[in-house]
Amino acid sequence: MQNRRAVRRGAVARARGAAGDLALTVVVVAFVLPIAWGIITALKPEADVFDNSVQSLLHATDFSNFVSAWNFGPFGQFLLNGVIVGVLGTALTVATSLMAGYGFARLRFRGREPLFAVYVATLVVPQEVLVVPMYLFMRDLGWINSYQALIVPWAFSAFGVFLMRQFFRTIPVELEDAAKVDGASHGYIFGRIMVPMVKPAMGILGLFTFIGYWNSFLWPVIVINSKSMATVPLGLEYFLTQQGYIWNLLMAGGTISILPGTLLALLLQRWLSQGISLAGLGGR
Amino acid sequence: MTALVERAGLAGSNPGALRGHGHRRRKERSDARAALAFLLPNGIGFLVFTLVPVIASLVISLYSWPLIGTRHFVGIANYRALFTKDSTFRAALLNTLYFVAAYTPLNIGVSLGLALWLRGYSRGRRLLRVLFFVPVLTPLVADSVVWSLLYTNRNGLIDEAVHAVFGVQGPNWLSSPHWVMPAIIIMSVWQGFGYNLLLFTAGIHAVPELYYDAARVDGASAWHVFRNVTLPLISPSLFFGTVLTIISAFQVFTQAYVLTAGGPGTSSTTLVYWLFEKAFDDYALGYASAIAWVLFVIVIAITLLQMRLQRRWVHYEV
Numbered sequence: 001m002q003n004r005r006a007v008r009r010g011a012v013a014r015a016r017g018a019a020g021d022l023a024l025t026v027v028v029v030a031f032v033l034p035i036a037w038g039i040i041t042a043l044k045p046e047a048d049v050f051d052n053s054v055q056s057l058l059h060a061t062d063f064s065n066f067v068s069a070w071n072f073g074p075f076g077q078f079l080l081n082g083v084i085v086g087v088l089g090t091a092l093t094v095a096t097s098l099m100a101g102y103g104f105a106r107l108r109f110r111g112r113e114p115l116f117a118v119y120v121a122t123l124v125v126p127q128e129v130l131v132v133p134m135y136l137f138m139r140d141l142g143w144i145n146s147y148q149a150l151i152v153p154w155a156f157s158a159f160g161v162f163l164m165r166q167f168f169r170t171i172p173v174e175l176e177d178a179a180k181v182d183g184a185s186h187g188y189i190f191g192r193i194m195v196p197m198v199k200p201a202m203g204i205l206g207l208f209t210f211i212g213y214w215n216s217f218l219w220p221v222i223v224i225n226s227k228s229m230a231t232v233p234l235g236l237e238y239f240l241t242q243q244g245y246i247w248n249l250l251m252a253g254g255t256i257s258i259l260p261g262t263l264l265a266l267l268l269q270r271w272l273s274q275g276i277s278l279a280g281l282g283g284r
Numbered sequence: 285m286t287a288l289v290e291r292a293g294l295a296g297s298n299p300g301a302l303r304g305h306g307h308r309r310r311k312e313r314s315d316a317r318a319a320l321a322f323l324l325p326n327g328i329g330f331l332v333f334t335l336v337p338v339i340a341s342l343v344i345s346l347y348s349w350p351l352i353g354t355r356h357f358v359g360i361a362n363y364r365a366l367f368t369k370d371s372t373f374r375a376a377l378l379n380t381l382y383f384v385a386a387y388t389p390l391n392i393g394v395s396l397g398l399a400l401w402l403r404g405y406s407r408g409r410r411l412l413r414v415l416f417f418v419p420v421l422t423p424l425v426a427d428s429v430v431w432s433l434l435y436t437n438r439n440g441l442i443d444e445a446v447h448a449v450f451g452v453q454g455p456n457w458l459s460s461p462h463w464v465m466p467a468i469i470i471m472s473v474w475q476g477f478g479y480n481l482l483l484f485t486a487g488i489h490a491v492p493e494l495y496y497d498a499a500r501v502d503g504a505s506a507w508h509v510f511r512n513v514t515l516p517l518i519s520p521s522l523f524f525g526t527v528l529t530i531i532s533a534f535q536v537f538t539q540a541y542v543l544t545a546g547g548p549g550t551s552s553t554t555l556v557y558w559l560f561e562k563a564f565d566d567y568a569l570g571y572a573s574a575i576a577w578v579l580f581v582i583v584i585a586i587t588l589l590q591m592r593l594q595r596r597w598v599h600y601e602v
Binding site: 020024027028031032033034035037038041050052095096097099100102103104107108109110112115118119122124125126127128129130131132133134135136137152153154155156157158161186190211214215217218221222232233234236237240247250251253254255257258260261262264265266268269270272 | 315316318319320321322323325326327328329330332333334335336337338340341344398401404405410411412413414415416417418419420421422423424425426427429430431432433434438441444474482531534535537538541542556559560563564569572573576577579580583584587
């Protein structure tokens with residue numbers, strides 16, 4: 001009797017599990033659909049774009065739209081600009097955040113806490129508050145339509161300093177004390193002892209900084225005015241305005257722009273989920 | 285804000301480290317010179333590109349400041365004009381509040397729901413979480429472009445689906461004053477919930493299995509376990525995620541810019557969209573800065589309010 005009940009309970013659980021799997025599959029398909037539909041449309045000849053029949057879906061194998069979109073973009077240029085701006089901006093942000101984070105975490109000087117409080121207070125300042133004066137500043141520097149304008153203004157974020165300081169503070173002081181007894185300089189302690197210990201946090205800061213640069217739209221729209229300097233989002237926006245609504249080409253441009261982030265997510269799969277909990281962004 | 289982020293766990297869970305300075309204090313020496321060297325690179329940039337612009341923005345907002353030509357001090361005239369004469373600003377304010385009020389609970393609900401749901405799966409769940417995270421990593425412009433196809437009323441996928449399920453013609457999403465905001469909100473939730481999903485997942489996984497075992501032994505229902513075990517224990521993540529989500533929701537811009545240009549009429553004009561128009565189409569920089577400061581003050585007020593309210597529902601002790 002006991003046994004039979006257990007078996008029945010097992011069957012119910014299995015059925016429930018199957019229903020759950022089915023529901024989850026529906027959710028996943030619905031989630032992927034917008035991008036999948038974009039890719040399918042990008043593979044259609046123009047006459048077929050609004051033909052949703054199965055037959056037209058099966059014939060969606062026209063890669064020429066991707067080639068046309070790529071060349072018209074030119075998406076190669078947009079991607080290159082995005083990489084240049086993202087890499088340099090990230091390097092600058094991580095380097096200066098590491099140094100200042102170490103300073104705030106470990107060095108003793110008068111006014112440290114008030115100064116840090118000022119940094120923290122700016123964490124809530126929306127970018128939109130900064131863009132108008134920043135635009136005027138860029139104009140006066142003669143930086144309009146340049147890589148510097150895309151990179152430099154956002155490379156000194158309070159967030160990076162804050163994050164790095166928190167991580168440096170979790171490292172036991174004993175490690176540096178031993179080095180100090182041996183007469184090591186701050187430069188040595190920073191470079192050889194501290195930085196290697198916060199590598200995971202550097203990775204997280206680096207990733208999110210890069211994504212920020214890569215996807216930034218408001219600022220490039222303001223400060224860039226030519227295709228040759230456009231990053232991917234702005235380049236795609238130019239593409240959109242110039243192509244009008246030639247949907248298959250538009251979708252080709254759209255999915256090309258989505259591809260790098262997708263690859264990044266898949267490559268960093270293991271690291272992403274662990275990374276966020278590691279940086280404590282969601283840790284308890 | 286320090287308290288907020290520190291408590292939410294950004295500091296890593298090492299309370300000892302916060303008190304680890306005791307024996308260094310004994311030496312009472314100053315590292316002023318080294319500190320200068322370490323802080324200067326960031327400090328100069330921070331001063332020039334954050335502190336000065338914040339103050340400058342406030343000052344500019346008190347001027348009539350055209351891009352080219354002479355500027356003159358007008359006091360609070362820009363602010364007064366915003367609230368008394370500018371009907372587009374009023375629409376933008378309402379649209380933005382609408383967006384925040386709908387987007388935030390949807391985002392939190394979907395991401396928390398999925399985080400809990402996926403916890404029950406052992407295989408493939410990491411891949412799924414990363415999949416849901418993909419749009420967060422992609423340009424919002426590209427996501428908007430892809431969604432614009434779904435929203436077309438000429439055999440668009442969503443219209444087809446509405447027709448199939450409800451048997452009625454779907455609305456012309458992006459050119460309907462009533463449906464344009466819901467359309468933007470739905471797309472934005474799709475795009476953005478992946479971040480909170482990872483955030484909440486991390487929070488959920490940090491709950492010791494022990495608590496669930498204890499609840500199970502007591503015969504607690506799934507709802508009870510969620511309400512009395514999971515929810516209090518992940519409340520810091522939930523709080524942190526909500527605060528960040530609301531702040532970013534107030535800054536909604538790209539979707540309106542790419543999908544609708546703020547239209548039809550002013551139906552999808554948001555605060556930041558209006559700020560952008562004023563600053564870079566009308567070149568009214570003072571007026572635009574006033575909009576920026578209204579946005580800023582709202583964001584600060586709501587963040588402070590949340591920090592006050594958190595005492596009622598966020599539990600930091602394990």
